[in-house]
Amino acid sequence: MAARRPALDEATLIGRYFARPLPARRGVILGIGDDAAVTRLPAGHDLVTATDAIFAGVHYPRGTPPRAIGHRCLAVNLSDLAAMGATPLWASLALSLPRARAAWLREFAAGFFALARAAGIVLIGGDTVRGPEGATVTVQGRLRRGTAITRSGARPGDGIWVTGHPGDAVAGRLLLARRGGSRALRQRFLYPQPRLREGAALAGVASAMMDISDGLHADLGKLMCASACGADFDADRLPLSRQLLAAVGIEAAREMALSGGDDYELLFTVPAGREAQLARLTRRWALPVTRIGTVRRRAGLRWRLDGAAFRFRDRTFRHF
Numbered sequence: 392m393a394a395r396r397p398a399l400d401e402a403t404l405i406g407r408y409f410a411r412p413l414p415a416r417r418g419v420i421l422g423i424g425d426d427a428a429v430t431r432l433p434a435g436h437d438l439v440t441a442t443d444a445i446f447a448g449v450h451y452p453r454g455t456p457p458r459a460i461g462h463r464c465l466a467v468n469l470s471d472l473a474a475m476g477a478t479p480l481w482a483s484l485a486l487s488l489p490r491a492r493a494a495w496l497r498e499f500a501a502g503f504f505a506l507a508r509a510a511g512i513v514l515i516g517g518d519t520v521r522g523p524e525g526a527t528v529t530v531q532g533r534l535r536r537g538t539a540i541t542r543s544g545a546r547p548g549d550g551i552w553v554t555g556h557p558g559d560a561v562a563g564r565l566l567l568a569r570r571g572g573s574r575a576l577r578q579r580f581l582y583p584q585p586r587l588r589e590g591a592a593l594a595g596v597a598s599a600m601m602d603i604s605d606g607l608h609a610d611l612g613k614l615m616c617a618s619a620c621g622a623d624f625d626a627d628r629l630p631l632s633r634q635l636l637a638a639v640g641i642e643a644a645r646e647m648a649l650s651g652g653d654d655y656e657l658l659f660t661v662p663a664g665r666e667a668q669l670a671r672l673t674r675r676w677a678l679p680v681t682r683i684g685t686v687r688r689r690a691g692l693r694w695r696l697d698g699a700a701f702r703f704r705d706r707t708f709r710h711f
């Protein structure tokens with residue numbers, strides 16, 4: 392039985408907002424409009440697939456601008472491709488809406504396609520249903536065969552690195568709720584930038600990698616657990632942004648950087664023997680890259696500040 396459809400009929404809605412001419416040479420044999428898409432992977436590559444769903448009131452506040460929602464549902468998925476070191480190819484979008492409103496759809500599509508173009512990913516299909524406001528996106532990318540950067544490759548002695556400024560996004564989210572504060576911070580929550588170029592460049596350099604979505608401390612725990620290691624960290628080295636420090640002060644800034652979430656930065660480990668290679672690579676990046684700790688054999692995460700144990704409130708986002 393078919394699901395109930397939004398008021399604007401589905402074919403019109405798809406044709407108007409989502410079916411775009413396909414750029415040549417992306418391996419798409421058949422795109423939107425048939426029962427399924429057909430694509431072809433270049434020879435010598437592995438296929439990488441990730442799915443993430445975002446729903447109003449759960450993953451973003453109700454009333455978030457539709458352009459930011461269109462950006463976000465793709466960005467959080469591209470961030471997973473980046474964390475594998477993969478290059479984006481194709482996306483599929485399952486959109487759920489309580490009602491089909493032209494202005495909302497236009498803005499959502501503008502946010503989605505602006506990022507898709509920038510990231511070089513092509514929308515090849517999806518589904519449209521009536522339901523709570525949310526979007527589920529599946530992305531696929533490619534890797535040269537056998538070069539995926541997993542979570543399990545960290546070894547004792549490896550340095551632990553992070554891109555960008557963790558903590559900014561959660562501060563932006565709080566400021567949005569209060570309808571004020573630094574525009575730069577609010578944009579960091581509304582328009583997360585997947586670190587695709589950086590992730591792909593780290594193949595052959597990083598021993599393990601993941602993206603930060605739930606909060607730096609919680610995600611570090613997952614990385615170390617997957618690698619069966621622990622780690623020592625220096626809270627002094629946290630790359631706190633100027634805007635975050637100005638908005639909340641150093642103590643709250645540290646707490647937000649550690650347990651905030653929604654950062655979509657890359658977290659990765661690098662063996663000592665490849666640090667020179669990393670330095671050569673990152674010299675050309677506009678994005679800051681900071682070493683915050685070292686992998687050790689014993690399980691657990693140990694944070695230190697000025698030579699003493701550093702404790703903080705862990706307010707990590709819980710899914711359930």
Ligand code: ADP
Pocket residue numbers: 401405409410422423424425426427428484485486514515516517518519
């Ligand atoms: P079916 O009933 O066979 O699933 P649909 O009517 O749901 O077909 O979809 C028709 C075509 O439009 C398919 O190619 C599907 O992938 C595509 N499509 C549906 N919704 C979306 C969407 N939100 N974004 C992109 N493509 C979509």
Ligand code: MG
Pocket residue numbers: 517518519
């Ligand atoms: Mg369908």
